[in-house]
Amino acid sequence: MAVGDKLTGVQKTAIVLASLGEQFAAEIFKQMDEEEIRQVGLAMSKLNQVDAKVVDAVLMEFLEKLRGDSGPLVGGSKTAQRALALAMGEDAARDIIADMERSIEPVPFERVKTVDSKTLASFIKSEHPQTIAVILSHLPQMKAAEVLREFPENLQYDVVLRISNLDVIPPGIIEEIDAVLQREIVSTEGAEAKQLGGVEAVAELLNNVDKATEEHIFGRLEEDDPEMAEKIRQLMFVFEDLINVDDRGIRTLLKEVRNEDLTVALKTSSEDLRAKILGNVSERAAAMIQEDLEVMGPVRLSEVEQSQQKIIQIARRLEKEGKIAIGGKGGEDVLV
Known part of the structure; x- marks a missing residue:
């Protein structure tokens, strides 16, 4: 976690409460209203491990105590839940804890949403149409439409038909599809995508040939594809x-x-x-x-x-x- 300006006030409060223990956090929670408890409780649940250097920066008044052997700070959902229960009682804390757990629950296909539509289509077009339907149904509508547009017409129809007939899908299946797709995406992240070919490449190529070769190629291009020939000419x-x-x-x-x-x-x-x-x-x-x-x-x-x-x-x-x-x-x- 970042230090200083990159931390919000709520995050800093969460670090302080988590570092001073559940009993202290419970006493502080008693002084907060319900909305403040929700915000700080959620922040505590997302802490997981915070480096000791970050703790030192947030708790400067305890610099000597936290330096050296203080080790990493362990927060997380369980710490927040126990502190809330101590502060409010288990029954009163139940709804806040439920909201908190829903907020930190992973969203299926979240990483996939940031992948370029053409790239994503190339990843999934060879999958079973039912699998593709599950993936597209979890994407924003515009993103799903962009991906669908990249498929062959027969696959487009099959996928749309399956989306319309989708029923309740067990979470385990969704998680498995998401995990496999993420592994494929991660495996290609190190390789930079590069545009090969295209009219720009042809224009660049023809810029460097002799006049006779250029005229011969354009002569054939204008016979076979006049529109393409004009696009290349404009780029040259x-x-x-x-x-x-x-x-x-x-x-x-x-x-x-x-x-x-x-x-x-x-x-x-x-x-x-x-x-x-x-x-x-x-x-x-x-x-x-x-x-x-x-x-x-x-x-x-x-x-x-x-x-x-x-x-x-x-x-x-x-x-x-x-x-x-x-x-x-x-x-x-x-x-x-």
């Missing part, structure tokens, strides 16, 4: 997309680009992009680049694309670092 970043970078971003980019790569890359660029880039360098540098372009002989297209790719990679790195904002083929500016 090509050299001409530098037109969407603001002047400050262009200047930041050019600081990291070699003049030789820039000159070759501009060989096939549009006039608008060339004007934008030359407008963000000094007049002398712009004149030198323009002169180099005019006297430059024929250059292999693969060399031009290679220089453009180098600049694209620098631009993407600067975007990830939050130093520039770039726009994709879809024409939307991306702010980072």
Whole structure:
């Protein structure tokens, strides 16, 4: 248990009463109203073992007494129940103790509720539909609906039908299902989930191939799945997309680009992009680049694309670092 500000007043009171014994706690309970007794009694029942250092921090006036061999503090439900019985009498304490026990009773599938819906669906979809029905019936309705949506249609129907026919289920069965599911979840918690594939991965891949390969793949994609092809295009970043970078971003980019790569890359660029880039360098540098372009002989297209790719990679790195904002083929500016 935490120390200081992380402990509530009720928790600190519970530690004090538990550390000073049942008789003392009983005397204090006699001075409390019923609601205070409920709160402190519940807090005592949840104490279990509290480290001696925590006890020292809460009971500073007894620092010397609790230091060293004082050992851990043992609280828990039994301590709270005995103290309540001493303070109020067994009959009067019975209702409070019952409320207290209900409050600390474990809730089935509590841990499962925090698992991502797709992940949970993958865990349980191979289970018997009756087992799935039991699990979903214990989840909040929105969570259950999200998980159900991930199942195949025939399984969806079977599970819903079984939920509608669920009757009283013995607690032992629910606890067993919960325990098995929790073990499966715990066994995967150390492994970080990683998104593999997807249109983002394809866009990243095509950003790094030559123009001929890109055009060939897009040609096939547009025949088979035009919508997917358009999604990938919108996620891609090509050299001409530098037109969407603001002047400050262009200047930041050019600081990291070699003049030789820039000159070759501009060989096939549009006039608008060339004007934008030359407008963000000094007049002398712009004149030198323009002169180099005019006297430059024929250059292999693969060399031009290679220089453009180098600049694209620098631009993407600067975007990830939050130093520039770039726009994709879809024409939307991306702010980072």
